[in-house]
Amino acid sequence: MSLTLYQHPLASFCHKVLIALYENDTPFKSSLVDLLDPAEAARFAALWPAGKMPVLTDSARDVVMPETSVIIEYLDRHYPGKVKLIPDDVDRALKVRLWDRFFDLYVHVPMQKIVTDTLRSSGENDRRGVEDARATLNLAYGMADKHLAENTFAAGDSVSLADCAASPALFYGGIVEPFDEKHPHLAAYFERLLERASVRRVLAEARPYFHMFPYRNLMPERFFEM
Known part of the structure:
Protein backbone atom coordinates (compact mmCIF):
# COMPACT_ATOMS: atom_id res chain seq x y z
CA MET A 1 0.00 0.00 0.00
CA SER A 2 1.81 3.10 -1.23
CA LEU A 3 -0.74 5.83 -0.46
CA THR A 4 -0.95 7.56 2.92
CA LEU A 5 -3.44 10.31 3.70
CA TYR A 6 -2.50 12.64 6.54
CA GLN A 7 -5.82 13.85 7.87
CA HIS A 8 -8.25 14.27 10.75
CA PRO A 9 -11.74 12.71 10.61
CA LEU A 10 -13.48 15.93 11.71
CA ALA A 11 -11.72 18.21 9.23
CA SER A 12 -14.04 19.22 6.41
CA PHE A 13 -11.44 19.43 3.65
CA CYS A 14 -10.22 15.96 4.63
CA HIS A 15 -13.77 14.72 4.03
CA LYS A 16 -13.47 15.87 0.43
CA VAL A 17 -10.52 13.60 -0.32
CA LEU A 18 -11.85 10.70 1.77
CA ILE A 19 -15.05 10.70 -0.28
CA ALA A 20 -13.00 10.42 -3.47
CA LEU A 21 -10.98 7.54 -2.03
CA TYR A 22 -14.07 5.70 -0.84
CA GLU A 23 -15.97 6.21 -4.09
CA ASN A 24 -13.32 4.10 -5.82
CA ASP A 25 -12.35 1.80 -2.94
CA THR A 26 -8.79 3.04 -3.35
CA PRO A 27 -6.43 1.33 -0.88
CA PHE A 28 -4.64 3.78 1.40
CA LYS A 29 -3.28 4.17 4.90
CA SER A 30 -4.78 6.86 7.11
CA SER A 31 -2.45 8.84 9.37
CA LEU A 32 -4.38 10.92 11.91
CA VAL A 33 -2.84 14.35 12.53
CA ASP A 34 -3.45 16.22 15.79
CA LEU A 35 -2.39 19.81 15.12
CA LEU A 36 -2.97 20.67 18.79
CA ASP A 37 0.03 18.50 19.66
CA PRO A 38 3.11 20.71 19.05
CA ALA A 39 5.42 17.79 18.25
CA GLU A 40 2.92 16.26 15.83
CA ALA A 41 2.23 19.63 14.23
CA ALA A 42 5.96 20.10 13.71
CA ARG A 43 6.29 16.69 12.05
CA PHE A 44 3.39 17.51 9.75
CA ALA A 45 4.88 20.92 8.91
CA ALA A 46 8.08 19.17 7.87
CA LEU A 47 6.00 17.21 5.37
CA TRP A 48 4.06 20.27 4.14
CA PRO A 49 5.19 23.62 5.63
CA ALA A 50 1.84 25.31 4.95
CA GLY A 51 0.45 23.00 7.62
CA LYS A 52 -2.91 22.49 5.95
CA MET A 53 -4.63 19.09 5.88
CA PRO A 54 -5.01 16.81 4.11
CA VAL A 55 -1.78 15.77 2.43
CA LEU A 56 -1.35 12.61 0.37
CA THR A 57 1.98 10.82 0.02
CA ASP A 58 2.72 8.11 -2.52
CA SER A 59 5.80 6.05 -1.66
CA ALA A 60 5.65 4.22 -4.98
CA ARG A 61 6.19 7.44 -6.92
CA ASP A 62 8.02 9.44 -4.20
CA VAL A 63 5.31 12.12 -4.25
CA VAL A 64 3.98 14.51 -1.60
CA MET A 65 0.67 15.90 -2.81
CA PRO A 66 -1.17 18.72 -0.96
CA GLU A 67 -4.38 20.58 -1.83
CA THR A 68 -7.63 18.66 -2.11
CA SER A 69 -8.51 19.27 -5.76
CA VAL A 70 -4.97 18.39 -6.83
CA ILE A 71 -4.96 15.27 -4.65
CA ILE A 72 -8.19 14.03 -6.23
CA GLU A 73 -6.93 14.74 -9.73
CA TYR A 74 -3.73 12.86 -8.88
CA LEU A 75 -5.78 9.87 -7.73
CA ASP A 76 -7.97 10.05 -10.82
CA ARG A 77 -4.93 9.92 -13.09
CA HIS A 78 -2.63 7.51 -11.29
CA TYR A 79 -5.07 5.34 -9.29
CA PRO A 80 -8.25 5.33 -11.40
CA GLY A 81 -11.30 3.40 -10.28
CA LYS A 82 -14.84 2.72 -11.38
CA VAL A 83 -15.87 6.35 -10.83
CA LYS A 84 -14.19 8.88 -13.13
CA LEU A 85 -14.12 11.99 -10.97
CA ILE A 86 -12.74 14.30 -13.67
CA PRO A 87 -14.04 13.60 -17.20
CA ASP A 88 -11.66 13.18 -20.12
CA ASP A 89 -13.81 15.52 -22.21
CA VAL A 90 -12.30 18.99 -21.88
CA ASP A 91 -15.55 20.96 -21.65
CA ARG A 92 -17.09 18.58 -19.10
CA ALA A 93 -13.88 18.66 -17.08
CA LEU A 94 -13.99 22.46 -16.99
CA LYS A 95 -17.55 22.33 -15.66
CA VAL A 96 -16.47 19.91 -12.95
CA ARG A 97 -13.56 22.13 -11.95
CA LEU A 98 -15.79 25.21 -11.95
CA TRP A 99 -18.25 23.69 -9.47
CA ASP A 100 -15.42 22.26 -7.41
CA ARG A 101 -14.03 25.77 -7.01
CA PHE A 102 -17.53 27.15 -6.42
CA PHE A 103 -18.21 24.89 -3.45
CA ASP A 104 -14.71 25.33 -2.04
CA LEU A 105 -14.54 29.11 -2.33
CA TYR A 106 -18.15 30.22 -1.82
CA VAL A 107 -19.44 27.61 0.63
CA HIS A 108 -16.52 25.86 2.28
CA VAL A 109 -14.31 28.89 2.95
CA PRO A 110 -17.01 31.19 4.39
CA MET A 111 -18.31 28.27 6.49
CA GLN A 112 -14.85 27.88 7.97
CA LYS A 113 -14.66 31.63 8.64
CA ILE A 114 -17.80 31.39 10.76
CA VAL A 115 -16.58 28.31 12.63
CA THR A 116 -13.06 29.53 13.33
CA ASP A 117 -14.33 32.89 14.58
CA THR A 118 -15.93 31.09 17.53
CA LEU A 119 -12.48 29.81 18.52
CA ARG A 120 -10.97 33.28 18.86
CA THR A 136 -21.58 34.85 0.83
CA LEU A 137 -23.10 31.55 1.94
CA ASN A 138 -26.63 32.73 1.21
CA LEU A 139 -25.61 34.06 -2.20
CA ALA A 140 -23.94 30.71 -2.98
CA TYR A 141 -26.96 28.76 -1.76
CA GLY A 142 -29.19 30.67 -4.15
CA MET A 143 -26.86 30.13 -7.09
CA ALA A 144 -26.47 26.43 -6.33
CA ASP A 145 -30.22 25.97 -5.85
CA LYS A 146 -30.90 27.38 -9.30
CA HIS A 147 -28.17 25.23 -10.85
CA LEU A 148 -29.34 22.06 -9.13
CA ALA A 149 -32.89 22.50 -10.34
CA GLU A 150 -31.57 21.14 -13.64
CA ASN A 151 -28.70 18.88 -12.50
CA THR A 152 -28.73 15.65 -10.50
CA PHE A 153 -25.21 16.21 -9.26
CA ALA A 154 -22.98 19.27 -9.06
CA ALA A 155 -21.66 19.08 -12.61
CA GLY A 156 -24.26 16.98 -14.40
CA ASP A 157 -25.70 13.50 -14.11
CA SER A 158 -22.75 11.70 -12.52
CA VAL A 159 -20.66 12.07 -9.38
CA SER A 160 -17.45 14.01 -9.80
CA LEU A 161 -14.75 16.01 -8.04
CA ALA A 162 -17.35 18.77 -7.61
CA ASP A 163 -19.56 16.55 -5.44
CA CYS A 164 -16.58 15.57 -3.29
CA ALA A 165 -16.21 19.31 -2.63
CA ALA A 166 -19.91 19.96 -2.14
CA SER A 167 -20.60 17.28 0.44
CA PRO A 168 -18.50 18.52 3.40
CA ALA A 169 -19.10 22.17 2.49
CA LEU A 170 -22.86 21.68 2.65
CA PHE A 171 -22.72 19.35 5.66
CA TYR A 172 -21.01 21.92 7.87
CA GLY A 173 -22.40 24.95 6.03
CA GLY A 174 -25.96 23.79 6.59
CA ILE A 175 -25.29 23.64 10.32
CA VAL A 176 -23.88 27.15 10.72
CA GLU A 177 -26.22 28.73 8.13
CA PRO A 178 -29.17 26.42 7.26
CA PHE A 179 -30.41 26.26 3.67
CA ASP A 180 -33.19 23.66 3.75
CA GLU A 181 -36.38 25.75 3.68
CA LYS A 182 -35.32 28.47 1.23
CA HIS A 183 -33.44 26.27 -1.25
CA PRO A 184 -35.35 23.04 -1.96
CA HIS A 185 -33.24 21.94 -4.94
CA LEU A 186 -30.03 22.37 -2.95
CA ALA A 187 -31.58 20.52 -0.01
CA ALA A 188 -32.67 17.64 -2.25
CA TYR A 189 -29.18 17.46 -3.74
CA PHE A 190 -27.65 17.30 -0.26
CA GLU A 191 -29.95 14.39 0.57
CA ARG A 192 -28.73 12.59 -2.56
CA LEU A 193 -25.18 13.06 -1.36
CA LEU A 194 -26.06 11.68 2.07
CA GLU A 195 -27.37 8.51 0.42
CA ARG A 196 -23.96 7.67 -1.02
CA ALA A 197 -21.97 5.00 0.82
CA SER A 198 -18.79 7.08 0.59
CA VAL A 199 -20.38 10.06 2.33
CA ARG A 200 -22.02 7.94 5.01
CA ARG A 201 -18.69 6.25 5.73
CA VAL A 202 -16.91 9.58 6.11
CA LEU A 203 -19.57 10.86 8.51
CA ALA A 204 -19.49 7.62 10.50
CA GLU A 205 -15.75 8.05 10.97
CA ALA A 206 -16.23 11.70 11.97
CA ARG A 207 -19.02 10.99 14.46
CA PRO A 208 -16.77 10.20 17.46
CA TYR A 209 -15.27 13.67 17.03
CA PHE A 210 -18.50 15.65 16.58
CA HIS A 211 -18.30 16.82 20.19
CA MET A 212 -15.24 18.89 19.17
CA PHE A 213 -17.19 20.87 16.56
CA PRO A 214 -17.91 24.40 17.90
CA TYR A 215 -21.50 24.34 16.57
CA ARG A 216 -22.24 20.78 17.77
CA ASN A 217 -25.34 22.04 19.63
CA LEU A 218 -26.87 22.99 16.26
CA MET A 219 -26.17 19.65 14.61
CA PRO A 220 -29.37 17.86 13.57
CA GLU A 221 -29.89 14.79 15.71
CA ARG A 222 -29.97 12.52 12.66
CA PHE A 223 -26.26 13.14 12.05
CA PHE A 224 -25.53 11.38 15.32
CA GLU A 225 -27.60 8.38 14.25
CA MET A 226 -26.73 7.80 10.58
Missing part, protein backbone atom coordinates in the same frame (compact mmCIF):
# COMPACT_ATOMS: atom_id res chain seq x y z
CA SER A 121 -10.23 34.80 22.23
CA SER A 122 -12.71 37.31 23.62
CA GLY A 123 -12.26 40.69 21.96
CA GLU A 124 -10.64 39.22 18.85
CA ASN A 125 -13.81 38.22 17.06
CA ASP A 126 -14.44 39.50 13.55
CA ARG A 127 -18.16 40.38 13.57
CA ARG A 128 -18.10 42.06 10.17
CA GLY A 129 -16.15 39.21 8.64
CA VAL A 130 -18.68 36.68 9.93
CA GLU A 131 -21.57 38.76 8.58
CA ASP A 132 -19.86 38.88 5.18
CA ALA A 133 -19.29 35.12 5.31
CA ARG A 134 -22.98 34.48 6.02
CA ALA A 135 -23.92 36.77 3.13
